Amino acid sequence: MTSTDLQATIAHMGAAARAASGKMAAASTAAKNAALLALARALCSETAALQAANAKDIEAAQAAGLTAPMVDRLKLTPQIIDTVAEGCEQIAAMPDPIGEITNLRRRPSGISVGQMRVPLGVFGMIYESRPNVTIEAASLAIKSGNACILRGGSEAIASNLALWKLVQAALAEAGLPPDAVQLVQTTDRAAVGFLIASPDAVDVIIPRGGKGLIERISREAKVPVIKHLDGNCHVYVDASVDIALALRVTDNAKTQKVSPCNAAESLLVHEAVAATFLPQIGAVFAAKGVEMRCDPRAMALLRAVPDANLVAATEQDWSEEYLAPIISIKVVASLDEAIAHINRYGSHHTDAILTDRHPNAMRFLREVDSASVMVNASTRFADGFEFGLGAEIGISTDKFHARGPVGLEGLTSMKWVVLGNGEVRS
Secondary structure (H helix, E strand, O other), X not given: OOHHHHHHHHHHHHHHHHHHHHHHHHOOHHHHXXXXXXXXXXHHHOHHHHHHHHHHHHHHHHHOOOOHHHHHHHOOOHHHHHHHHHHHXXXXXXXXXXXXXXXXXXXXXXXXXXXXXXXXXXEEEEEOOOOHHHHHHHHHHHHOOOEEEEEOOHXXXXXXXXXXXXXXXXXXXXXXXXXXXXXXXXXXXXXXXXXXXXXXXXXXXXXXXXXXXXXXXXXXXXXXXXXXXXXXXXXXXXXXOOHXXXXXXXXXXXXXXXXXXXXXEEEEEEHHHHHHHHHHHHHHHHHOOOEEEEOHHHHHHHOOOOOOEEEEOOHHHHHOOOOOOEEEEEEEOOHHHHHHHHHHHOOOOEEEEEOOOHHHHXXXXXXXXXXXXXXXXXXXXXXXXXXXXXXXXXXXXXXXXXXXXXXXXXXXXXXEEEEOOOOOOO
16 A cells, blocks of 8 residues: 555545544434443454454464563453453443533523533544454443544454454444444554544544554654553552561562553562561562562562572663563662652552551652552552443543543543523623
């Protein structure tokens, strides 16, 4: 496909999405829910076919030499398919935000002024690796009354095509326009450039993938972008803490799955409990093959751990998103030092405090400048499905419009509405 042809294709998709968005904005809650439930049924009934398509992507990725974490992100296991199907059902069961009027206030002039929640219109989603994002994006677009144009990574093209066909069939079954969810079917990277520079086609771009992708989108886009660049998530173990709880949560935050953006990358431990806690968590990490990049105080406490893979931390390690079995470890003298470290080196994604002290927990919640802040819970919970949003379109570390996991409300906007009875301004 020539550059001219590709640009024309994106323009055509944009026009179709724009037309579909008007119908989606006016669609009934019943129709949107019917589409979501039809999609959930199709995902469950077509699991074998979806896995067959996914196997082609896995085989190609391995042949191309992709790293193990990247291949892991590609997988469509029965559990993953069940989870996204459950997400569709969960979204269908949620209240429809579209058309809701809030903050209605009577003014001295006699008019009533409030705000109505409305769809954004058309969003473009550019993502890598994870094919389940196709369903998460589509399901949220449907319930929020938006249209969307999806562009997945070339490494997941077979999986994404198979999933997208189920989405279009579900929309048609519910009497909704299939063009409400479109997939860019070429792997030509130039398509991304045309899409992000097309304000006529899309109202907002949501990139979901590696830092290089998101930096490029942020730099070149001519429409607003909802994004996060890094997931340098912290666990801070406070001076007063249940050690068993701290071991369990820290282990889960780092090792339950190392490749997602909400996995812990940095561990801060108060000096009052470091001698007790660090050798125990060090033994857990050593048994699971986690490399520990330590400051001098942590290094001294971990040297006696059998088979521990210890490396002296550099300044860069405090800012690093590893997405791998590696964690940076630092001993801190106070809660103040922990908060200052997180706000300086963190990516404002997700950070957790493990503590028995309520005042310390409340300070951490107030003062850590991140999209999700947790007390005595694993950072791995920073996820739209786990937060009860049904699914997420991504994580936003921006401070306007949407922040944290972006679910239904993040794909809507508010407009002012005025209700009157013939009032005129004097």
